Amino acid sequence: MDWAAIWLTMKLASATTLILFVAGLPLAYWLAMSRWPGRFVIEAVVALPLVLPPTVLGYYLLVTMGPYGVLGQISTSLFGVRLPFTFAGILVGSVLFNLPFAVRPFAAAFAAMDRQLIEASWCLGVSRFETFRRVTLPLCWPGILAGLILTFAHTVGEFGVVLMIGGNLEGKTRTASVSIYDSVQALDYQTAGQTALLLLVFSFTVLCLAQWLGRRGGPV
Numbered sequence: 432m433d434w435a436a437i438w439l440t441m442k443l444a445s446a447t448t449l450i451l452f453v454a455g456l457p458l459a460y461w462l463a464m465s466r467w468p469g470r471f472v473i474e475a476v477v478a479l480p481l482v483l484p485p486t487v488l489g490y491y492l493l494v495t496m497g498p499y500g501v502l503g504q505i506s507t508s509l510f511g512v513r514l515p516f517t518f519a520g521i522l523v524g525s526v527l528f529n530l531p532f533a534v535r536p537f538a539a540a541f542a543a544m545d546r547q548l549i550e551a552s553w554c555l556g557v558s559r560f561e562t563f564r565r566v567t568l569p570l571c572w573p574g575i576l577a578g579l580i581l582t583f584a585h586t587v588g589e590f591g592v593v594l595m596i597g598g599n600l601e602g603k604t605r606t607a608s609v610s611i612y613d614s615v616q617a618l619d620y621q622t623a624g625q626t627a628l629l630l631l632v633f634s635f636t637v638l639c640l641a642q643w644l645g646r647r648g649g650p651v
Contacts, residue, residue: 540574
């Protein structure tokens, strides 16, 4: 079994989940509470990775991160880092690809909450941030946790986007799913089967946990 690929996968999934927890909560809260008529456009952009083929998203990200792309020029000029075929590159792709798996459950949890509780807290003089921290977040936590679990699990199984952006560099961009593909190409079905079984058990366990949390915290 390719333990280096498994470790890299866990590292990628953890970083992706953390970034989407920090960046996805404000966006999800705004989507759930906003009354702006054009909100559906933002919702469509967030949900786009659900229907867009991973190779298409990976292609456009690869072009954008390239030496002549916007992200590529910014990362090179500011940090001296080239994003394609690096861990940083697949992390950017992973965050964008998993955006709906975090934001949509977050937003569903926020939307299911009784808004009168928030308004009551405001009427008592509690600030918006403190209301979010002390009222909204604890009440919506099961749904938020379910979104984090789904994000982590989906990142573990990524293939198309990672392969398009990162290629297959051992110890740098080769994740567990790419390792399985590699093993099959080399006719090493035993290694491929072991890694695939590990991911199957992991995914099933995580999905059961997410469903259980979703029942407690509202629809996922």
